[in-house]
Amino acid sequence: DGGITQSPKYLFRKEGQNVTLSCEQNLNHDAMYWYRQDPGQGLRLIYYSQIVNDFQKGDIAEGYSVSREKKESFPLTVTSAQKNPTAFYLCASSQTYNNQPQHFGDGTRLSIL
């Protein structure tokens, strides 16, 4: 089945540590996105990529980094500069950036040890 796979489901980070969240899609979509969701809140955009080898900052990019070396993959690194990383992270994709809707993976829950 086509879809978006996020791994791991749960992730723990120690203080001062960088961690990388994986997102893979086999939908042949050009655009991919990373969102952060806090309890009782809507989704906030971290980074997005319209096409391979391109990405732009979203609303809350500080403390995060991404790469888009392959069409199907858009990993997110949560760096030690992100002071409040505990959240539910969601990856999404759409056929193109201006062709919605976005389809989501099942998320990675990141917690601080």
Add this chain to the structure above:
Amino acid sequence: GESVGLHLPTLSVQEGDNSIINCAYSNSASDYFIWYKQESGKGPQFIIDIRSNMDKRQGQRVTVLLNKTVKHLSLQIAATQPGDSAVYFCAEVGGSNYKLTFGKGTLLTVNP
């Protein structure tokens, strides 16, 4: 600034009843709207969408209504079932900026 909000943060209904979830938006340039359903521990699931040149769109057991005059969006679920229990988000895409803006969500609880 842009905002998407919900009138009711929680909604509790009896199984078999119809549910109506409301959403207000403030960006008059928004031309595309989406409803998502999110179950606990999962990602949002696309339900239905509507473009601004329409005022109603129907899917399977769901209907979305758009009132551009008062910038209001609603999701109607017919014959609500326990499996419909989830958080429902509306989202809008505004004008030439294709950014998707989400509301905070409404928790729908269906009582058997």
